[in-house]
Amino acid sequence: MQDKSVFQTHAQPLGALETSKVLRNTYMLLGMTLVTSAMCAGLAMAMNIGHGTGLVLSILGFVMLFVVHKTADSSKGIIAIFVFTGLLGAALGPMLKMYLALPNGGELVMQALGGTALVFFGLSAYVLTTRKDFSFLGGFLMIGLLVMVVASIANLFFQVPAASLAISAAAVFIMSGLILFDTSRIIHGGETNYIRA
Numbered sequence: 001m002q003d004k005s006v007f008q009t010h011a012q013p014l015g016a017l018e019t020s021k022v023l024r025n026t027y028m029l030l031g032m033t034l035v036t037s038a039m040c041a042g043l044a045m046a047m048n049i050g051h052g053t054g055l056v057l058s059i060l061g062f063v064m065l066f067v068v069h070k071t072a073d074s075s076k077g078i079i080a081i082f083v084f085t086g087l088l089g090a091a092l093g094p095m096l097k098m099y100l101a102l103p104n105g106g107e108l109v110m111q112a113l114g115g116t117a118l119v120f121f122g123l124s125a126y127v128l129t130t131r132k133d134f135s136f137l138g139g140f141l142m143i144g145l146l147v148m149v150v151a152s153i154a155n156l157f158f159q160v161p162a163a164s165l166a167i168s169a170a171a172v173f174i175m176s177g178l179i180l181f182d183t184s185r186i187i188h189g190g191e192t193n194y195i196r197a
Helices: 016-046 051-071 076-100 105-130 135-158 161-187
Strands: none
Touching (some): 016 161, 135 161
């Protein structure tokens, strides 16, 4: 079976039509993968999987991230991205179940969802409106992401509450920076692959 390419490479900035198409495809894929992730989280909660299984699913999800990157230039990348988001959604199941069992758990989960959506759409709108180039953040974000992952793994063993708070705060800033970076790359022609975006 022959793979079909799902992107084109551009050396110069994209025109408005091409930028709109990449953004539309990116956000459509994001929406579909969020639904997949939510369904898998719900299934994991219904199956009552434990935190250990959730950790294993997280690790498998991060392995799938490399598969997504390797297959992003072909139609197999679509399948890989859905497997990736499904695994991460299922990995969230035990944690969501724990929070939903709290007296105000539903409110906490909805606030987290609403806050995340607000930040995502706000930052995306900022980049789309100002058309500012955030490509200079790439190196900083990569190093920050690596440090955050290493610190998270170390904190699994040391379990320092202040470190957990610091890692969570760093994750918010790094992920916010990645939204700025990725949206900027799309509108300036640096990213035309909606799977990688």
